[in-house]
Amino acid sequence: MNDTSTQLPDCPTGMSSGLVFMFAIASGLSVANVYYALPLLDALARDFGISHAAVGGVVTATQLGCGLALLLVVPLGDLVDRRRLMGVQLVALVAALLMVGVAPSTVWLLAGMLLVGLLGTAMTQGLIAYAASAASPEERGRVVGGTQSGVFIGLLMARVFSGAVSDLAGWRGVYFCAALLMLAVAFPLWRRLPALPRTAGATDYWALIASMLILLMQDRVLQIRGVLALLMFAAFNIFWSALVLPLSAPPFAFSHTAIGAFGLVGVVGALAAARAGRWADQGRGQVVSGAALVILLLSWLPLSWMHSSLIALVVGIVLLDLGGQALHVTNQSMIFRSRPEAHSRLVGLYMLFYAVGSGLGAIGTTAMYAWAGWSGVCWLGAGVSLLALLFWWATRR
Incomplete structure (x- = not known):
């Protein structure tokens, strides 16, 4: 095929x-x-x-x-x-x-x-x-x-x-x-x-499934954008998986309902990030990707100030979600530019990178919090975000 x-x-x-x-x-x-x-x-x-x-x-x-x-x-x-x-x-x-x-x-x-x-x-x-x-x-x-x-x-x-x-x-x-x-x-x-x-393509289900490996090996845009998604969602889950730990403990001692409400702040970032797709349509996908990764990296600074200011936490959440979702939208826009006959397989493969990154982030952040507390979590998240930015810079052409 x-x-x-x-x-x-x-x-x-x-x-x-x-x-x-x-x-x-x-x-x-x-x-x-x-x-x-x-x-x-x-x-x-x-x-x-x-x-x-x-x-x-x-x-x-x-x-x-x-x-x-x-x-x-x-x-x-x-x-x-x-x-x-x-x-x-x-x-x-x-x-x-x-x-x-x-x-x-x-x-x-x-x-x-x-x-x-x-x-x-x-x-x-x-x-x-x-x-x-x-x-x-x-x-x-x-x-x-x-x-x-x-x-x-x-x-x-x-x-x-x-x-x-x-x-x-x-x-x-x-x-x-x-x-x-x-x-x-x-x-x-x-x-x-x-x-x-x-x-018009595969008429056999198992040939269709086998072709996903071929797509993954051949499509360089999918490979690059998949790795960016893996790193970005790892950073995402480093934050969200660890947030409940400091907020449920003194001096905050928030209820689970109150902690969950912080997630609603991310709606602001999600709505703002939707415009990234329009910019990708205009051929500015790489510019948007770089800007999104810089925002993702910078978000860890106000997030690290959580114990001093909950306002800083809110600002950090908005930046984290804005950068992450802008990159996510741009990634999908770019992998869908070619191979219209394979859009379903492309999104399935891309989201597998997301699943791996989410799992690694969740596992890594709990171990880091136990070892170095909230500051360690923020350093870990910033490190993964920096790695994503460097990977984008090395592969942007």
Whole structure:
């Protein structure tokens, strides 16, 4: 199979803001399903008699589903009709959410969580690839940026929504409400999704999956942007995975709800970063990448002042999210410039770099906090951010 041999005709220019908004809403709701469980672990442990040491298996099952989706499900968008695929996945996601909501045992709960992780991730990344394929080349950055903003806001709002609904209706109510939200978006999404030409390429599923390795070996833009994503998301998770540790301890002693509210500050950065896609459309992707990485590096200075000023913490969060999301949007805009017949596989491969970076950041930051406290976390984050900036500088041509 030669992925570069087939080119699709460009779609009509000028995707409406309403359709971009629909992609953003659907992507945000889809990704939120993957993260609803995080504030509910105590309740799940109590209801199912799971020890606090073992309840992390709920998150592990969800993340396993995410990985399987990126490798085995997201690439299907390059093989079958994307509109029909979205419909099937949406119905299956609703069923998985209901399965979690009525789970009678730990086995059913873990199986349901795996399916929610798989289908929620497949829907989210499939919609991003769908939006990129439906957009014309000159507006692809704008469309991807708008859709990605919805994803990031969905990530931030998931914990707030989950905590609020569980206080009113219990943890099962969270998943019933989530199923209703997905059903509410189903009809308008199905009605608005544009029909796309079928991609001429692999006709065999396993050949499609095998071609991902070829893409990874051949596509230098994917390689470079993937490494940048790995380092950027590692820095991201170095901060967010460690934040709860100092804020929950004296002198702050904040509740988990209050700590989670700091995540909402990141919405400002996410919305501002959406414009990065427009600049990438204008051929300024490398300039935006360099500026985003400088902002990411500088954010660690106010973050390191957290014990002196919570205002500095807020400023640092805005800078961190602005730099990280601007780079993320630009990365996706640049990898989608070529190979229109492989957009689904490209986004699946790119997000695997994200998953590895997120995992490494989360593991590294807890060890660093135990050894050197918050200042050590900030030095680690700044070091990884500097490494990303140097890597970009070395590969920018």
